[in-house]
Amino acid sequence: MNQKVNTPTNFEFEGAYIGQFGGQFVPQLLMPALQQLHNAFEASLLDNDFQTELKRLLKEYAGRPTPVTECTSYARINQSRIFLKREDLLHGGAHKTNQVLAQALLAKKMGKHRIIAETGAGQHGVATALACALLGLRATIYMGKKDCDRQAPNVFRMQLMGAEVIPVDNGSASLKDAINEALRDWASSYETTHYLLGTVAGPAPFPKMVRTFQKIIGEEAKQQMKQLIGRLPDAVIACVGGGSNAIGIFADFIKDEQVRLIGVEPAGKGLDTNAHGATLLKGQEGILHGARTYVMQDKEGQVQESHSVSAGLDYPAVGPEHVHLMTSGRAEYVSVTDEEALEAFQELSKSEGIIPALESSHALAYAKKLAAESTEPLNILVNLSGRGDKDLAHVMNILNPSN
């Protein structure tokens, strides 16, 4: 898994790297665990039994394929049409279920009986808990203390499904600190334990592996769009925290250069403040959680705390593939504030009867902007990565602080 620099137009991983980003910057101690995972993952791609079992679980348990729904009134501006890839309808309520089932199966194949995971909004934790319950694995979920408080229903869901939830109050008590704790756990437990990382970040092989298991979102959407409008969409939009739902819907469109790929980062209280999580737009190149990527940091390299109204986007780094997509110019990255996301959250609920996750609300808000700015009618595909039930208490507090 040596470093190889590939050209800006090559969007495949070569060894541990995609372009100059990625790698395996972990304590030496974890290298055997990563090597074992790499071998098991590569073998699973050629293993018919594994693929058949995964397909069956995705269809019969998770509920794939998810539909594409055209909005009837949301952001119907300048005759543009907005289509939603409905990952919110997946069992578990978010796209996370796709890759969690795959990794849990892989863990079983590797003979591991315990799973550790980190979670921000709780969606990855919930997905991990359900996959472990289904497959008979023990689950330990690390979650920032701050996130435990703002995502209480998800904590309860995980516990109901038999997972142990460990609140992390080190550092900023959010997602990055939960990842640190999970990595620490793994350093002493990897013989029996699989670290089920939730996004396209972390050391190789996680970014490639999670991408491979999430690619199904875009593959389905591509066929569905062809059936619905007879061609590919003009733009595909998804929110980016770590970046797994965005990579999932982008991956199959990367070669279709006429399709604009747009990732939406959380601008929080504004890009000119310190309270945001726009790593690609405002961060610098650095090394965090095992990968060479973009990081929100000070000039000496201390990692700064990020902010987003949405716990799932509150992460001061980003998956290395997104950095490659940005620096090569293949994908565009923009940002949306907390306020704009909250507005989209309410507007989609009211206009379509769909309550979106706060994460996905960022993508929706940008879809509306794009439609408004366009001089021609556009066909815009938005990844509705999850449903908003988990965010209800949090949004209720923001909108009606007296409650």
Added chain:
Amino acid sequence: MRYKKLFNGLKERNQLAYIPFLLLGDPSEELSLKLIDTLVNNGADALELGFAFSDPVADGPVIQAASLRPLENGFSVDDGFNLIAKVRAKYPNLPIGILTYANLVFAPGIEQFYDKAARSGVDSVLIADCPVEERELFSGSASNCAIDTVYIAPPDASSSSLELIASNSQGYTYVLSRKGITGTENSQQETGTDLIKQLKQLQAPPLVQGFGISKPEHVLQAAKAGVDGIITGSAIVNLINEHYNTPDKMLDLVAEYARTMSDAAHNARHQLKMAHTIEKGSHYVDSRNNQAAAAGNGAAS
């Protein structure tokens, strides 16, 4: 060269190296320097100095808690290098290694980081989250600045990794006694003699064992396994965590601890030999033992 001299000298005296770890700037710049003096005056043969990092994944709660103090006090990486320069001026022959994280080396510019390290008198750099497989990013700049690069040899490393570690580690090789992160909360396990044997066969630089070494009996076990030195980190940092508000007490306790551990390191091989001889039923008096210990202390003070 300082490491080479140190390990050659220790070899002649049949002693293990005692290398304590401290976080730079903890609990304050002034006390950090006093702590270093205390360690050196109580038998430290070399120092391993850490930069506080916001996300120290290779460290346990003890060192993470300590990291918060320099970070909150605004003690910067540059302040750390300035502190090292002071230590270097006081102890021109003392090997000084630094332990840091990849992003702290990467962010300011890799070449600049190693250049500053060299100017402040650092001998070696160990990056806790850079395995030997990722060495290319840093090794060129390190060697341009004549800084040794230390790699960690963990218990489960594949034979190809061990070969890379043995052939790329400079100054010394950091041997892990057990899996996991730093901290005295995990009991130390016996060092795999297999690992030590393999590294010796591969002609790795001197083997220094760390993680989970906090008591003299751990030092004996390490000596038995055949290492050339020991590193203690969390035990000292724990004393600082507990007593930083009462600096005199903190310095006394650290002095006492360092003395105990350096004595253990300097005497371990002699003790083992004695135990072996007694086991065989004959009386053995090691006249070199006391002299050697005295020489060891003298050399380091």
